[in-house]
Amino acid sequence: MAAEISAHARKWGPAVIALALGVAALAAATLSQAFAGEGDTLALEVKATYLIKLPPFITWPGDAFPSSVSPFTLCVVGQDPFGDLLDKALAGKRLIDRPVAVLRIDTAAQDSPCQVMYVAAGPQPAVKSLQAVAGRPVLTVTDSAVDGAKGIVNFILRDNHVRLEIDQAGAIRNRLEISSKLLSVAASVTPK
Amino acid sequence: MAAGLPSRSGFAQSLETLGQMSIEELGNVEITSVSKRPEALADAPAAVYVLDHDQIMRSGATSIPEMLRLVPNLQVAQISPSSYVVTARGFSGNYADQSFSNKILVLIDGRSVYTPLYSGVYWDAQDVLPDDIDRIEVISGPGATLWGANAVNGVINIITRNSSATEGGLLEIGGGNQEMSTALRYGGQLSDDASYRVYAKAFSMAPFDTPGSGNAHDGWSKPQGGFRVDWKPDSDLVTFQGDMYTGAEEEGQNPDQLISGGNLEARWNHPLDDGSNLQLLAYYDQTRRSSSEGGGSFVLRTYDLELEHSFTVADWNKIVWGVGERVNAYRIAGAYSPENSLVFEPAERTLNLANLFIEDAMTLASRLQLTAGLKLEDDPYSGVAPMPSLRVSWKPFDEMLLWAAASRAIRAPTPFDVDVVETFWGSPYILGKPNFHPEDLDAFELGYRQQIMSGLSLSLSGFENVYDDLRNIVGGPGGSPPYRWGNGMRGDVYGVEAWAAWQVTGWWQLNAGLTVQHEALGFKQGARTLAGIAQAGDDPHHQASLRSSMNLGQDLTVDADLRYVGVLPDPKVPDYAELNLRFGWKITDRIELAVSGLNLLHDKHLEYTDPPSDLVKRSFFIDTRWKF
Numbered sequence A: 001m002a003a004e005i006s007a008h009a010r011k012w013g014p015a016v017i018a019l020a021l022g023v024a025a026l027a028a029a030t031l032s033q034a035f036a037g038e039g040d041t042l043a044l045e046v047k048a049t050y051l052i053k054l055p056p057f058i059t060w061p062g063d064a065f066p067s068s069v070s071p072f073t074l075c076v077v078g079q080d081p082f083g084d085l086l087d088k089a090l091a092g093k094r095l096i097d098r099p100v101a102v103l104r105i106d107t108a109a110q111d112s113p114c115q116v117m118y119v120a121a122g123p124q125p126a127v128k129s130l131q132a133v134a135g136r137p138v139l140t141v142t143d144s145a146v147d148g149a150k151g152i153v154n155f156i157l158r159d160n161h162v163r164l165e166i167d168q169a170g171a172i173r174n175r176l177e178i179s180s181k182l183l184s185v186a187a188s189v190t191p192k
Numbered sequence B: 001m002a003a004g005l006p007s008r009s010g011f012a013q014s015l016e017t018l019g020q021m022s023i024e025e026l027g028n029v030e031i032t033s034v035s036k037r038p039e040a041l042a043d044a045p046a047a048v049y050v051l052d053h054d055q056i057m058r059s060g061a062t063s064i065p066e067m068l069r070l071v072p073n074l075q076v077a078q079i080s081p082s083s084y085v086v087t088a089r090g091f092s093g094n095y096a097d098q099s100f101s102n103k104i105l106v107l108i109d110g111r112s113v114y115t116p117l118y119s120g121v122y123w124d125a126q127d128v129l130p131d132d133i134d135r136i137e138v139i140s141g142p143g144a145t146l147w148g149a150n151a152v153n154g155v156i157n158i159i160t161r162n163s164s165a166t167e168g169g170l171l172e173i174g175g176g177n178q179e180m181s182t183a184l185r186y187g188g189q190l191s192d193d194a195s196y197r198v199y200a201k202a203f204s205m206a207p208f209d210t211p212g213s214g215n216a217h218d219g220w221s222k223p224q225g226g227f228r229v230d231w232k233p234d235s236d237l238v239t240f241q242g243d244m245y246t247g248a249e250e251e252g253q254n255p256d257q258l259i260s261g262g263n264l265e266a267r268w269n270h271p272l273d274d275g276s277n278l279q280l281l282a283y284y285d286q287t288r289r290s291s292s293e294g295g296g297s298f299v300l301r302t303y304d305l306e307l308e309h310s311f312t313v314a315d316w317n318k319i320v321w322g323v324g325e326r327v328n329a330y331r332i333a334g335a336y337s338p339e340n341s342l343v344f345e346p347a348e349r350t351l352n353l354a355n356l357f358i359e360d361a362m363t364l365a366s367r368l369q370l371t372a373g374l375k376l377e378d379d380p381y382s383g384v385a386p387m388p389s390l391r392v393s394w395k396p397f398d399e400m401l402l403w404a405a406a407s408r409a410i411r412a413p414t415p416f417d418v419d420v421v422e423t424f425w426g427s428p429y430i431l432g433k434p435n436f437h438p439e440d441l442d443a444f445e446l447g448y449r450q451q452i453m454s455g456l457s458l459s460l461s462g463f464e465n466v467y468d469d470l471r472n473i474v475g476g477p478g479g480s481p482p483y484r485w486g487n488g489m490r491g492d493v494y495g496v497e498a499w500a501a502w503q504v505t506g507w508w509q510l511n512a513g514l515t516v517q518h519e520a521l522g523f524k525q526g527a528r529t530l531a532g533i534a535q536a537g538d539d540p541h542h543q544a545s546l547r548s549s550m551n552l553g554q555d556l557t558v559d560a561d562l563r564y565v566g567v568l569p570d571p572k573v574p575d576y577a578e579l580n581l582r583f584g585w586k587i588t589d590r591i592e593l594a595v596s597g598l599n600l601l602h603d604k605h606l607e608y609t610d611p612p613s614d615l616v617k618r619s620f621f622i623d624t625r626w627k628f
Helices: A002-010 A013-032 A042-053 A085-090 A126-132 A168-173 A180-185 B015-019 B023-027 B053-059 B064-068
Strands: A072-077 A098-105 A116-119 A139-143 A153-158 A161-167 A188-190 B047-052 B075-080 B083-087 B104-108 B133-140 B154-160 B168-176 B179-191 B194-205 B220-231 B237-251 B254-271 B277-291 B298-313 B317-332 B341-344 B348-365 B368-379 B383-397 B400-411 B420-424 B427-431 B439-453 B456-474 B483-505 B508-523 B542-552 B556-565 B576-586 B591-598 B619-627
Touching: A042 A085, A042 A153, A042 A161, A042 B015, A042 B023, A072 A085, A085 A098, A085 B015, A116 A126, A126 A139, A161 A168, A161 A180, A161 B023, A168 A188, A180 B023, B047 B053, B047 B456, B053 B064, B053 B133, B053 B556, B053 B576, B064 B075, B064 B083, B064 B133, B456 B508
Parallel strands: A072 A098, A072 A116, A116 A139, A139 A153, A161 A188, B104 B154, B427 B483
Antiparallel strands: A153 A161, B047 B133, B075 B083, B133 B154, B168 B179, B168 B619, B179 B194, B194 B220, B220 B237, B237 B254, B254 B277, B277 B298, B298 B317, B317 B348, B341 B420, B348 B368, B368 B383, B383 B400, B400 B439, B420 B427, B439 B456, B456 B483, B483 B508, B508 B542, B542 B556, B556 B576, B576 B591, B591 B619
């Protein structure tokens, strides 16, 4: 068998040589251009899109916005995993009929001016950020229970799809109303 | 999570595309893999190309083989409006020598649709509403360890969308010089955790011309209907689905061919508390084919049950194992003319195909993975065959993957190899070989994938396929009929498959594909043979494709597909280039209009050996879609 394989290997011919050369040339070219790729993954793109698609399914109380012209503010707390995805996806868009601002902050405070707060891992434990806005009209979002803590919406990976876990009790605590449509597409709903 | 999907799919599911999806559709975006265990596609150590929903819709293709023309690692040739040859890495067969393409596994939602009668695919019997398709994953090269029977040269895996992604109504009406079609679909919620859809579709296709420029009388029509129900109690996923079809095909001067069939399938996915996952699949499929004047018929019933369990051991071993049993019961009746007939003796058989497989994906270092697998398949004619595979992949950095694989697969004997009795002008022409050996493949592959920069990705795969015991036709005493099958051919096929996707700007994407392959086949020492090596296949040495997809504003899309297929050597078919164009216009959120032209460069052209191939005609099609 081994002899057979080596006999075949000799016959691999121009195709494989071309492939090897191609690999080598491309590897060299890439390594030399000081790679700085973001590595946009489809999963991140889907999550970023979710963040933008969620607001129309949520009703915020009247005091969620300082004024009728205040922008809709999407906050990312901690290390932003999205790179420029959110900015790209939001370019030129309005959310619930307001202009949109993306605010990246290290720590969340009770008075952070956020309507949606995506809590990523960061200097402050995620659970602290979530506690900081408990009772405030903020839709908290986490990914795969960051540091063991879950926001009102938590992304999970199920059967190769990014799905949502929704905490209805958390939503009520923060005085948010979640449409039944959104609840119906959730992978799981923690009841009131 | 890995970076940089290898196929165009990473880009097609770009933010822009995702942004147009509903919140249900977002939940249905597949973000992992080909392998039976969740894994980022970027990490799959195989030559995988994924055609996503968006690409399929924008191609304007109305049949599965036309969709497969978009896949760079497949070769597609049209023979008549209803008949195609689809292969990967060669072996398209040769009609004059009664050799038919037979080394590809095709699955629709896990249901195997290659026919166990001769291991080829009746493409006319396979159809899915294009809008229902989530994606088509194509693996060129053997996938025998995981996917099993007949995954020799490739696996085509057609996956439909969850019914929660197709709520509401859809009415589609299309017409053109070659095809008229209509489809109606409706879906909705059955309860908080269950959804459904039902559909009906029908089309009629006009005949092509024969090379002598007369009407080939090969038009056909086919209505089909079906349903899918998805239920997600707790964290389980349960799916029921089924289809029924019936079709009539003109067959030149011969009586019409009638086809009909149906299938029912159930899948249950159950995550266990320990983090492992259990999946159960069961289906029933029936397919019939007959001449409108009686005789020349067969009926095939398939019962299949598969269980699969995946789990992790000590963090670095991801193991998936499974068992499966398939029962094929068939009955074949002689042709409409006893003078010229193809029957099996015995005419009725029940074939049992059982398998057991295990695969372990071992993370040896953070960027180095070794996957070892073994499948044991017990086929009805040749007994137990082991099909091992070993794959190694290395990511020198996030955006690059290098992989290598060695694997074995077999094309198991079929009734066509063993039991066939073919009669021409009243005397026996070809007889089966009672002790036909499986056709054997040892495949060695090397691959490279990279996200070269934002918006540009490349995949290169090289392969060396070493075949043994390939079927050939052996002359009778004195070289005259009846001929018999033999296992007298062997040899190598080697080549390269390459494809790239480039997002030129936010609104313009280019895709390019190239395959080059060389067949070095021969006969074993002492083998008797009648026809030459051309009987294995009439395959192009190279083919190339270039596709441009443009979004002109919010509502207008323009897609162009240019393809080139090299000369088919023996019998010789000239090389050709062809172009498909499609303009899609979203008139309102609910109404869409598309105009497409297929095979625009020639009035008619030949794609495969003649006879019996007909000339593929230039065609136009206008499609209207109304969502309600």
